[in-house]
Amino acid sequence: MSEEPLLKVENLKTQFFTEDGTVRAVDGISFEVYEGELVGLVGESGAGKSVAAMSIMRLVDSPGVIVDGEVTFKGETLIGYEETDDSESGEPPELVPREGMLSEEEMRTQVRGREIAIIFQDPMESLNPVFTVGSQIREFIELNRELSDEAAKAEAVEMLREVGIPEPEKRYEQYPHQFSGGMRQRVLIAMALACEPSLIIADEPTTALDVTVEGQILDLVEELQAKYDTAFVWVTHDMGVVAEICDRVNVMYLGEIIEQADVDELFYDTAHPYTEALLASMPRPDETTGELNPIRGVMPEAINPPSGCRFHPRCPEAREVCRRVHPDLRTVGEDGERGRVHRAACVKHDAFDVGYEGSEPLENEATGGFEVGLTGEGSR
Numbered sequence: 001m002s003e004e005p006l007l008k009v010e011n012l013k014t015q016f017f018t019e020d021g022t023v024r025a026v027d028g029i030s031f032e033v034y035e036g037e038l039v040g041l042v043g044e045s046g047a048g049k050s051v052a053a054m055s056i057m058r059l060v061d062s063p064g065v066i067v068d069g070e071v072t073f074k075g076e077t078l079i080g081y082e083e084t085d086d087s088e089s090g091e092p093p094e095l096v097p098r099e100g101m102l103s104e105e106e107m108r109t110q111v112r113g114r115e116i117a118i119i120f121q122d123p124m125e126s127l128n129p130v131f132t133v134g135s136q137i138r139e140f141i142e143l144n145r146e147l148s149d150e151a152a153k154a155e156a157v158e159m160l161r162e163v164g165i166p167e168p169e170k171r172y173e174q175y176p177h178q179f180s181g182g183m184r185q186r187v188l189i190a191m192a193l194a195c196e197p198s199l200i201i202a203d204e205p206t207t208a209l210d211v212t213v214e215g216q217i218l219d220l221v222e223e224l225q226a227k228y229d230t231a232f233v234w235v236t237h238d239m240g241v242v243a244e245i246c247d248r249v250n251v252m253y254l255g256e257i258i259e260q261a262d263v264d265e266l267f268y269d270t271a272h273p274y275t276e277a278l279l280a281s282m283p284r285p286d287e288t289t290g291e292l293n294p295i296r297g298v299m300p301e302a303i304n305p306p307s308g309c310r311f312h313p314r315c316p317e318a319r320e321v322c323r324r325v326h327p328d329l330r331t332v333g334e335d336g337e338r339g340r341v342h343r344a345a346c347v348k349h350d351a352f353d354v355g356y357e358g359s360e361p362l363e364n365e366a367t368g369g370f371e372v373g374l375t376g377e378g379s380r
């Protein structure tokens with residue numbers, strides 16, 4: 001198939017320059033989103049999911065800096081860096097924005113809101129408490145589409161109806177605090193959809209909601225996604241959410257994507273021990289008696305990531321070689337939708353010929369090689 005991806009992220013790197021050192025929050029991630037596809041970005045807290053989402057929109061605040069990578073969207077360069085050629089002056093090459101990269105002004109007027117919308121976990125951060133919900137949606141529509149007051153209002157009411165808010169005319173006149181958490185999240189979805197963007201980036205929009213309301217919102221998203229053919233990048237730490245709505249999944253650990261596959265492949269032919277650990281820590285409807293196995297240890301700091309494979313100190317399958325070799329993302333299986341492959345960054349696979357088989361197993365928390373919980377708790 002010669003279809004081009006809608007969004008293409010290549011080797012994206014975002015760092016925070018703090019007093020304690022450089023936080024490599026997003027450290028060279030690559031993934032694609034095709035039209036109408038729901039793509040998950042999943043991982044524990046601190047993995048770099050939100051920073052990745054904000055980077056794509058070029059909304060990273062100081063001290064954060066996008067230091068490298070390419071992001072293209074519908075053929076436009078949202079982010080693109082190239083090395084300067086300073087062979088004459090003798091200066092070391094520098095990374096500079098490439099010719100053709102959209103300006104800040106173009107990002108604001110042509111991309112954000114119109115083409116790519118973003119929804120956050122806390123709707124109260126996106127909604128102004130002193131204005132009515134309706135006026136905020138109307139204003140957003142007016143800002144991005146050439147519509148009269150009247151038409152924009154009608155559209156806003158229509159969108160509220162569309163996301164399942166009862167009595168939308170009445171609700172239009174109400175303030176954000178008069179809405180429940182789930183209803184507020186519906187409002188944000190209405191706002192995001194109002195400009196018919198091709199892509200919506202959703203950063204844990206259902207995490208704060210109770211399970212029933214979350215389920216309703218996920219159903220709504222699936223319904224709207226089918227109707228409008230909007231693509232989504234869905235940020236979550238919850239494998240249950242991934243199972244429910246995603247087509248394709250990227251698993252992040254400490255700034256890197258460590259596994260990438262179609263959702264069924266990821267669940268039934270898991271290739272990375274970290275993904276396996278995430279799945280084991282999640283309740284499964286098909287295993288009623290199974291105990292949950294939380295992942296051992298905590299994710300290390302992104303300032304000083306472990307050597308070799310970043311997951312090796314917590315990995316039940318870690319061997320000596322894992323401490324030395326930093327695995328890139330390699331193909332471990334074919335047959336994805338749209339001809340895409342299953343990739344994993346783990347040297348236990350044949351795609352890596354670095355001597356995993358003959359390497360000595362490592363003793364760590366996950367392999368039971370030393371006591372867990374140095375504070376005394378785990379030593380029973």
Ligand SMILES: Nc1ncnc2c1ncn2[C@@H]1O[C@H](COP(=O)(O)OP(=O)(O)OP(=O)(O)O)[C@@H](O)[C@H]1O
Nearest residue numbers: 016023025044045046047048049050051052237302
């Ligand atoms: N403003 C900042 N200054 C310094 N470090 C930051 C800043 N924002 C994020 N980071 C760091 O970047 C890394 C990635 O953070 P990010 O918020 O993307 O994680 P996340 O995967 O979204 O986690 P969560 O599930 O908790 O939202 C973390 O180590 C975090 O501490």
Ligand code: NI
Nearest residue numbers: 049050051203
């Ligand atoms: Ni986040």
